[in-house]
Amino acid sequence: MIVGIDLGTTNSLISVWENGAARLIPNSLGEVLTPSCISIDEDGSILVGRAARERLQTHPDRSAAAFKRHMGSDKQITLGKRAFRAEELSALILRALKEDAEAALGQPVTEAIITVPAYFSDAQRKATRAAGQLAGLKVERLLNEPTAAALAYGIHLRDSESKFLVFDLGGGTFDVSVLDLFENVMEVRASAGDNFLGGEDFVNSLVDQFFEHNKLDKRYRDNAHFMQRLTAQAEAAKRELSTAPRALILLTEGAHNLSMELDEASFESLCAPLLARLRQPVERALRDANLAGAQLDNIVLAGGATRMPLVRRMVARMFGRFPACDINPDDVVALGAAVQAGLKSKDAALDEVVMTDVSPYSLGVEVSMQYDSGGHSLGHFDPVIERNTVVPVSRVKVYYPVQDQQTILEINVFQGEARMVSDNIKLGTLNVQLPPGTREDKAVNVRFTYDVNGLLQVDVTPLKGGESTLLVIEGNPGMMSQQEIAECLASLSQLKIHPRDRIDMRTLVARGERLYQQLRGSVRDRLSLEITRFEGGLNTQDKRIIDAAARHFLEVLDDVEHQHAGNPFGDADL
Template sequence: MIIGIDLGTTNSLAAVWRDGKAQLIPNALGSFLTPSCVGMDDDGTVLTGEAARARLQTHPHMTAAMFKRYMGSERETQLGARKFRPEELSSMVLRALKEDAEVWLGEKVEEAIITVPAYFSDAQRKATRVAGQLAGLRVERLLNEPTAAALAYGIQDTKRETKFLVFDLGGGTFDVSILELFEGVMEVRATAGDNFLGGEDFVTVLVDAFLSRSGMAKAMDGTELTGTQRQRLRAEAERAKRALSDSLTTRMAYQLGGQEYSWELTEDLFVLLCDHLVQRLRTPVERALRDATIKASELDTVVLAGGATRMPLVRKLAARMFGRFPSISLDPDQAIALGAAVQAGLMARDAALSEVVMTDVAPYSLGISVAREIGPNKYEGGHYLPIIERNSTVPVSRVENITTINDYQKELVVHVYQGESRRVSDNVFLGKLNFPIESKRAGEVSADVRFTYDISGVLEAEITVLPTQEKHTLVITENAGVMTQAEVAKRLAELSELKIHPRDKIENRTLVAQADRLYEQLLGHEREYLAQHIAAFTAVLNSQQPSAMRRAHETLTQVMRELGGSSFL
């Protein structure tokens, strides 16, 4: 069984192609959305999803979120006594999704299609594969997120010829892809994006604005918010951001040191504060249109994907840029996971998808470092020679010829990069290959450099020395910041020793975490009243009596609603 997984910055989802359609898979709490959060309980047990997110405010030093942004880097997060890489944290979310799928499907799940931002680098893609491996999944393919969203929309009408743009703004990344659908073929024409632009950045703008405009920063007089205080303020900013989706004004409020600070926020002011982020949304759109040689007026449809596209300012921007209202027929939170399930069906060769063909593109250019002549017999190194241009349809193979520039050099060194800058110093280094050559005068030894980039994002560089036809091959499988297979094996063994909270008990643990979060918001008698009910609920859990546990769960839930905690449930 192959499942599709949308591994998101804020939330993650799993889906499957079954009975001729894509179906979302609910988690242990009955929700399709699983927060991309990982935390340590007080006894060292690992919590994932909603239970972990509820502890972000109460135990920020024991909880991690937004780690997708650091995939492909060596950044580590301290949780309890252990440090975790982004791949490991992501693997715990993937493992939770895998377990949910196995329970719902009633069979073992060992293979998955995992979506990634279209503009994820080579290192970030490999780190995502490692995360899948650590979760016990064989990653059949990495699928670009806007391509997945396009599959979810396009599968509804594969007979009609159409050109459409996918505008995918998630919690942490922004992607745009332009696709053409004709005779059952869905062809990606171009893609572009920004890996550090998402809904979380709009929340950060609100946090900073509240601190300065509510008078709270002045009252703090240079002191910093604690981790718990900052998470509480981010939660209030997130609430305000969502409130503006339904009304033109909202009020942010925060208690600090017995003093309440408040700020009235309007939609127009929010747009003004976020203008620099909105301008960043335009750049990838313009690049994708230019690369696809398509005018905005030639698009038949604009599709929104990603939860952050619910913001009115984003929808209005899309309407202004393209001169039409965007399509929102699918839930933007679910479109990518549904598309991943369609791709899983294609991989499984499901009969219902027999007439659908999907093509994709390389999201960035791939090339080598060369020296260019800047004067008579004068050369300057560090210049970029693209071999595979961005938005080339994959799989793709291209070749360029290079020659020696120094007399009697005995070695040829080929440095491989990805990026779009003229100088390699501004691009991303992927690897190098050096090998001996015949010692001859400059220009008398040449070589063909062939790049082959497959649909899974693996690059192979093959150098053929002329005229000897001697071949040298470099497969880019490891990058700085990506774990080696030896490191993967070591981390896998370490992860197997961690205590993972049982799935069948996660509902109760989540409720306790949510109650703890509400407790921190209350004061006086209400706080004491809730504490008594939390203690009573915990005592019942220790008794392990199912009927008593169900009643206690219902009682605590009702108490939390009465105390104004419905937003926490």
């Protein structure tokens, strides 16, 4: 069974192609969105999803979110007494999604199509593949997120011809792709993006403004509990501004009541630098596709952050029309991954659909340039594969050593668009043994092969005899060796994952603890009593008693959250 997975910064989803259609699979809470959050409980068990998200405010030192941004880096994220790589935390999300799918489908899930931002680097893609391996999945393909969104929309348009742009703004990344649809062929013309621009950055702008408005010093930023509570309030305010003209951020810290009110106009002004950054990849993608905005038949939105009215207004202003919102932007990437899974499994309903993709980056080597005077300028970037070349692709170039007496040629591989390699991203180095002779005798073929998963292989072969040398990544912090993957797999297998069939109860407790910390006065005391009563019901291990206690406790939590959402200081009765 092949599934499609949208491994997101904020939320993750799993889907399947079934009976000729894409279908989202709910988790154990009956929700299709699983928050991309991990927490370690006091008993050492791992909580995944909403239960972990509820603990971000109450147990910030034991909980983590938005770790997708650290994929392909050597950053360690500490939860309790244990440090994790982003791949390991992502693997726990993938494992939970896999278990949800197996429970829903009634059969083992071993293969997956996993989506990645189109602008993910080589190291980030390899890290995503490693996360899938750690979760016990064979990753059949890494699919670019805007391409997945286009697949979800393109199925409805198969009998027509159109040019459209996918505007994909998620929690942590931004991608844009320009596509052609004709004769059941979906061709990506160009992709661009920003791996560090997403909904989280709009929330961070509110957080920064809250600090300035209330004249808070660095001590507050160093307080993990305060920062998590403020971030949650800022996220809630951002969402509220999507449906209401004004929003209020209100916090208490010690004896201080802190607040900030803002309207949509002030929020848009605050986020002006972020909106300007959104325009740049759009303009680049259109230039690379040799298209003007007026030549597009449609603009497709993907990613939860596109719900913000200020983003939709910006897109409408750029293109002079309203974007398409036919499919829920939270769901569209996962649905497209299911379509790709159907294509991979050769479903009869999709046998006429063909899809092509492109390389989002230029890939090349470091070279020296000779001055007219005879000297050399070092550190120049020479592309072997230009960005937005259709993949899979293989390109070869001939290179020469600088001097006759060289015995080793060092090939440094980079990705990026800058003229100098110092401004691009180094992917790796390989050293080639050169035969004797003049520099002309020591010429080498450098072949770059880039596949549909966005994975690069570099092959260097001397023209006058000698063995081929494959790229070996050296010192890249984003790469995990097979031995490291095996060690992580063994380590993760020893972790105690909270039982899936009781995660709903643990989520209720975590939600109660979060609300308890937000409240004060008599309402807080009464909520504490209700939490204790609910935990007492859980300890009976009697399903009838537990279910009744859960229903009552859920009603209590809903009532508290409704009555005190805007006033955490009130003393109203439960």
